[in-house]
Amino acid sequence: MxxxxxxxxxxxxxxxxxxxxxxxxxxxxxxxxxxxxxWQDRRDxxxxxxxxxxxxxxxxxxxxxxxxxKPELAVARPDLVFGKKVNSAFLGDVDLxxxxxxxxxxxFVLAGIQTNFCCETTxxxxxxxxxxxxxxxxxxxxxxxxxxxxxTLTAEELSRATATNLHGGGFATVKSTKEILTLDR
Amino acid sequence: MxxxxxxxxxxxxxxxxxxxxxxxxxxxxxxxxxxxxxWQDRRDxxxxxxxxxxxxxxxxxxxxxxxxxKPELAVARPDLVFGKKVNSAFLGDVDLxxxxxxxxxxxFVLAGIQTNFCCETTxxxxxxxxxxxxxxxxxxxxxxxxxxxxxTLTAEELSRATATNLHGGGFATVKSTKEILTLDR
Numbered sequence: 099m100x101x102x103x104x105x106x107x108x109x110x111x112x113x114x115x116x117x118x119x120x121x122x123x124x125x126x127x128x129x130x131x132x133x134x135x136x137w138q139d140r141r142d143x144x145x146x147x148x149x150x151x152x153x154x155x156x157x158x159x160x161x162x163x164x165x166x167x168k169p170e171l172a173v174a175r176p177d178l179v180f181g182k183k184v185n186s187a188f189l190g191d192v193d194l195x196x197x198x199x200x201x202x203x204x205x206f207v208l209a210g211i212q213t214n215f216c217c218e219t220t221x222x223x224x225x226x227x228x229x230x231x232x233x234x235x236x237x238x239x240x241x242x243x244x245x246x247x248x249x250t251l252t253a254e255e256l257s258r259a260t261a262t263n264l265h266g267g268g269f270a271t272v273k274s275t276k277e278i279l280t281l282d283r
Numbered sequence: 284m285x286x287x288x289x290x291x292x293x294x295x296x297x298x299x300x301x302x303x304x305x306x307x308x309x310x311x312x313x314x315x316x317x318x319x320x321x322w323q324d325r326r327d328x329x330x331x332x333x334x335x336x337x338x339x340x341x342x343x344x345x346x347x348x349x350x351x352x353k354p355e356l357a358v359a360r361p362d363l364v365f366g367k368k369v370n371s372a373f374l375g376d377v378d379l380x381x382x383x384x385x386x387x388x389x390x391f392v393l394a395g396i397q398t399n400f401c402c403e404t405t406x407x408x409x410x411x412x413x414x415x416x417x418x419x420x421x422x423x424x425x426x427x428x429x430x431x432x433x434x435t436l437t438a439e440e441l442s443r444a445t446a447t448n449l450h451g452g453g454f455a456t457v458k459s460t461k462e463i464l465t466l467d468r
Contacts, residue, residue: 184410184411185407185410185411185452185454186407186408186411189408189411189412214444214448214452215448215452218448219407219408219411219452222370222371222404222407222408223371223374223404223407223408225369225370226369226370226371226374226404227374235431243447243448243451244447244450244451245443245446245447245450245451245457246420246446246447246450246457247446251443251444251447255444256444256447256448258430258434258436259399259436259440259441259444259448261430261431261432262428262429262430262431262436262441263399263400263403263428263441263444265429265430265431266428266429266430267370267399267400267404269370272430272431
């Protein structure tokens with residue numbers, strides 16, 4: 099059974115620390131690159147998604163360098179590349195569910211940016227659509243975030259909540275990049 | 284503009300503390316009932332969703348009392364009632380997105396059980412589908428949950444993460460029941 103690699107929003111605009119604030123997991127990009135290399139070595143399907151923000155102040159807005167993929171994806175030979183304007187890759191500019199179904203793909207490994215937004219939302223929806231989703235937690239990262247009450251959760255706290263919810267809710271199996279690459283051999 | 288009330292999985296099976304573990308927010312049911320009463324007094328649309336679990340050990344499995352709605356919904360005169368087997372109410376047994384669109388409904392208030400699973404997943408997907416979602420945080424509750432690393436997040440910690448993610452990600456406006464009922468007058 100073929101498992102696809104779904105890389106979400108691995109874009110340069112997320113390097114803008116002044117816009118996003120403190121991040122976690124500096125190893126994310128290296129882990130993303132290792133997953134990409136493994137999938138390409140086996141010639142298994144690779145899907146790249148980019149966020150085409152419609153917010154006027156977002157570094158991810160199309161038409162500027164922040165919309166481009168990070169250098170770790172320079173070697174990518176993707177089977178599918180598409181944009182989206184919302185968090186879930188299943189509600190993007192192409193019918194990802196249909197693309198997977200046409201190819202008989204029922205499982206995918208998910209990594210990218212941000213852990214708790216586009217990655218988690220896509221994992222929740224993928225699990226609900228019946229996919230066998232593996233969430234490569236250490237190949238994602240996020241930023242500190244202020245809640246409606248004005249208090250802040252750190253990127254690490256948010257990452258832990260994502261992992262707990264995806265695991266406890268049965269949306270996805272949460273694994274490390276090392277576990278995924280070792281199991282795949 | 285009409286705003287619907289979407290009440291998710293307000294079912295008796297969630298009373299099984301031995302199955303679910305410690306919960307938060309004992310006021311949730313009273314707040315749910317207050318929202319329901321306000322919506323019905325104005326004859327605005329009310330949608331009830333129930334979870335028809337396919338897990339053999341779940342108290343929410345159809346054909347047993349746990350699948351029934353809680354007593355707070357006894358007075359309900361819903362415009363739509365349907366079941367679902369996954370978390371998102373937009374991936375249930377009827378096409379909720381189509382039902383809303385047919386009626387020109389572009390906004391809804393969401394409450395029910397559990398905060399971080401069916402409520403949050405439905406709010407994320409509703410926001411991504413373009414709805415103006417209001418999340419009645421104090422009219423939801425959840426349970427302590429173990430993560431993939433074996434550590435536990437409390438129901439309150441999970442509730443706070445849900446609120447922070449929905450607010451910070453722009454999926455929904457997080458409000459209290461009192462704020463919603465005051466603003467609606």
